[in-house]
Amino acid sequence: EDQVTQSPEALRLQEGESSSLNCSYTVSGLRGLFWYRQDPGKGPEFLFTLYSAGEEKEKERLKATLTKKESFLHITAPKPEDSATYLCAVQAVATGANNLFFGTGTRLTVIP
Amino acid sequence: NAGVTQTPKFQVLKTGQSMTLQCAQDMNHNSMYWYRQDPGMGLRLIYYSASEGTTDKGEVPNGYNVSRLNKREFSLRLESAAPSQTSVYFCASSDRDSGYTFGSGTRLTVV
Numbered sequence: 001e002d003q004v005t006q007s008p009e010a011l012r013l014q015e016g017e018s019s020s021l022n023c024s025y026t027v028s029g030l031r032g033l034f035w036y037r038q039d040p041g042k043g044p045e046f047l048f049t050l051y052s053a054g055e056e057k058e059k060e061r062l063k064a065t066l067t068k069k070e071s072f073l074h075i076t077a078p079k080p081e082d083s084a085t086y087l088c089a090v091q092a093v094a095t096g097a098n099n100l101f102f103g104t105g106t107r108l109t110v111i112p
Numbered sequence: 113n114a115g116v117t118q119t120p121k122f123q124v125l126k127t128g129q130s131m132t133l134q135c136a137q138d139m140n141h142n143s144m145y146w147y148r149q150d151p152g153m154g155l156r157l158i159y160y161s162a163s164e165g166t167t168d169k170g171e172v173p174n175g176y177n178v179s180r181l182n183k184r185e186f187s188l189r190l191e192s193a194a195p196s197q198t199s200v201y202f203c204a205s206s207d208r209d210s211g212y213t214f215g216s217g218t219r220l221t222v223v
Contacts, residue, residue, distance in 0.1 A: 004154075034211055043116075043202050043214030044155070087155070098143065098162055099170065100212060102155040 002027045004103035006088050012109045013078055021073040021106045023088030033071050034100060035064050036087040044087055078110045114138055116215035118203050124221045125193045133188040133218050135203030141213070143206045144186035145170075146178060148199040149217075155202065161186055193222045 003026040013019055025033065032051050036044035048057045050066040057064050061082065063074040073086055085107045089100040119134045137144065146158040157170030161180040175197060177189045186205075190197060198221050204212040 036211075036214075041217075043204075043216050044212075046211035046213065049211055089155075098160050098168070099157050100155075104152060104154040 002090060002092055002101045004088055004090055004101055006086075006103035006106050008106060009104070010107045010109070012111060013075075015079060015110055015112050016077045018074070018076045018078070020075070021086055021108070023071040023073070023103060024069060025071070025088075025090045026069075027090045027092045027101070029093030031091040031093045031095075033066055034089040034091070035071070035073055036089065038085045038087055038105070047086075075108070078108075080110045080112050083108055083110045116203055116205055116213050118201075118215035118218050120218060121216070122219045124223065125190075126223060127194060129193050130189065130191050131193065131220075132190075133201055133203075133220075134185070135187065135215060136185045137203075137205040137213070138184065139205060139207075139213065140183070141205035141207045141210075142183070143208075144180065145204045145206075145212065146176075146186070146188045147202045147204065147214075148172065149202060150199050158188065158201075193220075195222045198222045 005024045007022045035047040038044045048064040053068045055066050061076050065072045085105040087105045089102040116137045142163045145160045147155045149155045156172050159178040161167045164183045179187045201218045202214050204214045206212045
């Protein structure tokens, strides 16, 4: 059974204090791993897709990495506007592009 | 470019009432999805439509029906609402290898 576990559930950082969010996954053949950002009262917003172990992608202060068992979302020198819930999702080869299986998210708060 | 538009944004229903949640996308995507989001549960797939004219069940389809009206529109119907269907509902669309684009959600309360 596909499983996605995100840690920590919540994280409070001072502005400029770098850290990492973890996404551990179990899936029978990974087709892709996705990261999303969700602001309160809004839908998830796509950030990255990673397809194979060793792959990395960057966008502004965010960098996502992938191994065979987990993905990390590294946040460098965060700003208050980076406060949001970050969601990880996996897509299995068996289900193709027709399902994203989501974790429960990490709620990030960046304090000025 | 509106992306994915959902209506209504908020709804309160009495147990046993029916309603339809509407979703439309303007990105010419083939696939569309309905998810529900509950505290501590993550987003769960209700139904999806891989292409116009096809629909399939997801992880939690019981109590729901869907219609893919055309390539742009995908509706979700609750025939007889129950308190367990209180949730936030998200519609999404995608093309074959793109990340999903989500709407802003419908907050449904069943009393």
